[in-house]
Amino acid sequence: MIAVLDEHHHGHPEFMKAVAATCHDFFTTPVAEATDIIRYVLAHAAGFARLRAQLFEPPAAGDGIGPDLLGSCPAMKRLGTLIGKFARAEAPVMIRGESGTGKELVAQAIHRASTRADGPFIAVNCGAIPEQLVESELFGHVKGAFTGAVQDRLGRAALADGGTLFLDEIGDLPLSHQVKILRFIQEGSFERVGSSRSLRVDVRIIAATHVDLAAAVKAQTFREDLFYRINVLQINVPPLRERGDDIEWLARHFLSRVKQQTPTVANGFSAGALLALRRYRWPGNVRELINRVSKAAVMAEGALITPAELDLSDPPGDRDASVINLQEARERAECTAVEQALRDSNFNLSQAASQLGVSRMTVYRLLEKHGIRIP
Ligand SMILES: Nc1ncnc2c1ncn2[C@@H]1O[C@H](COP(=O)(O)OP(=O)(O)OP(=O)(O)O)[C@@H](O)[C@H]1O
Ligand SMILES: [Mg+2]
Incomplete structure (x- = not known):
């Protein structure tokens, strides 16, 4: 004006x-x-x-693979093509990817694009359920099956009938339960805890993991037969650092989303912030990007968000060499300790875990992180 x-x-x-x-x-x-x-x-x-x-301006809506799973870099386009192909199949899908890359969104996108879209999408986080409750959670129980089972209860498998059952973090499923899941996937039948009557449902299985299941099979903590059963169609969700222009594009998208709920003076990113977004390694991937942008919107003092407001003013490349060395020294010490514990225990993972004072799952993660192979 x-x-x-x-x-x-x-x-x-x-x-x-x-x-x-x-x-x-x-x-x-x-x-x-x-x-x-x-x-x-x-x-x-x-x-x-x-x-x-x-x-x-925020990126145009609809640029992406689905309404929620945004991205248009080559790696995400390939992901979109696979989602479309796998949606038309009935075989189990195995989704692999680092934490926060959007594995659950991929599972939902497959479900929505499939003929089961009108059916339920039921997610089970196998790592979050206490071991003694896994079976009842998945397959349900009858009244009186165990203390606290005051009435019959449907499990997630039954709730997913006609739709998709998403087994999240399947690598965390205790060995003792893997055989039941295997039978369920093979035959579509199961029994509720406390009942001997066999029930059938029609579900499609999608599983996700951030651990290397092949390594877990070698370490004999994941059944080989179950591995081959669920590892038919594989999707690898790319880490955020490999998504090129999408990083900036997603940052702008999340900023405009934050602005709808939180009053902020921030309207975009400074050139330095854009550079920092690209150079950062993003160990927490998209989830971490959302967190950093939300926090920066609150902290922002001007229209353009700065690297400091994103907590990225100190990108690893610019760090003092001695700090890098300290980090490297830590990683090396960690790797040596794991290798030592494995040798001491003659490659018994449970023993190695207790020697190291960590859980077995943590040992798997460390094996994967340091590329340690069990003979
Ligand atoms: N491509 C994307 N576009 C928009 N939002 C995304 C995208 N990928 C992930 N997100 C968002 O990032 C967060 C993490 O996604 P999600 O829970 O699917 O990741 P995950 O791989 O299952 O993580 P975890 O390994 O921690 O379970 C969610 O809030 C999700 O909505
Ligand atoms: Mg998840």
Whole structure:
């Protein structure tokens, strides 16, 4: 907006404040001599508005693989193609990817694109259920089956009938329960805890893991037969650091989403912040990006979010060499300790875990992290 004022207006400070806050420029009457300048100012304002739109506008909705799973880099496009293909099949799908990459969103996208879309999508986090409750959680129980079973209860398998059962973190499933899952996947039948009657349901299995199941099979903590049964169609969800332009694009998207709920002056990212977003390793992937952007929106002191507001002012590449060495020294010490414990226990993982004072699952993660192979 451009204001045209007469001298009378100049005398009112409140009025001039409003002009300063809302207008791009102002002219004092008479304007006849100033038409060239006004034309120039208008063209400049239009150009500036276009630039601002390019810089600050959120990415167009619908650019992506689904309404929730956003991304248009080559790796995400390949993921989208696989989702479409696997949605048309009935075989189990194994989704692999680092923490926070969107494995659950991928599972939902497969379900939604499949003929089962109108059926239920039921997720079970195998790592989060206490071992003694896994079976009842999955297959249900009858009244009186165990203390606390005061009435019959349907399990997740039955709830998923006609739809998709998502077995999240299947690598965390205790060995003792793996054989029951195997039978369920092979025959579609199961018994509720406390009942001998066999029940059948029609479900499609999608599983996800962030541990290397092949290594777990070698270490004899994951059944080989179950591994081959669920590892028919595989999807690898790419880590965020490998998604190129998507990183910036997702950051803008999450910022515009945050702005709908939280008042913030932030409207975009500074050039330094964009560089930092690209250079960072993103161990927590998309979930970490959402967290950092939400926090930066709260911290922001200006329209453009800075690297410091993202907590990324100290990218690893710029760090003091001695700090890198300390980090490296820690990693090396960790690796040596794991290898030592494995040798001491003659590659018995439970023993190695207790020697190290960590859980067996942590030992698997360390094996994977350091690329240690069990002979
Ligand atoms: N491509 C994407 N577009 C938009 N949001 C995403 C995308 N990928 C992940 N997210 C969001 O990031 C968060 C983590 O996603 P999700 O829970 O699916 O990851 P995960 O791989 O299952 O993580 P974990 O290994 O920790 O279980 C969710 O809030 C999800 O909505
Ligand atoms: Mg998950």
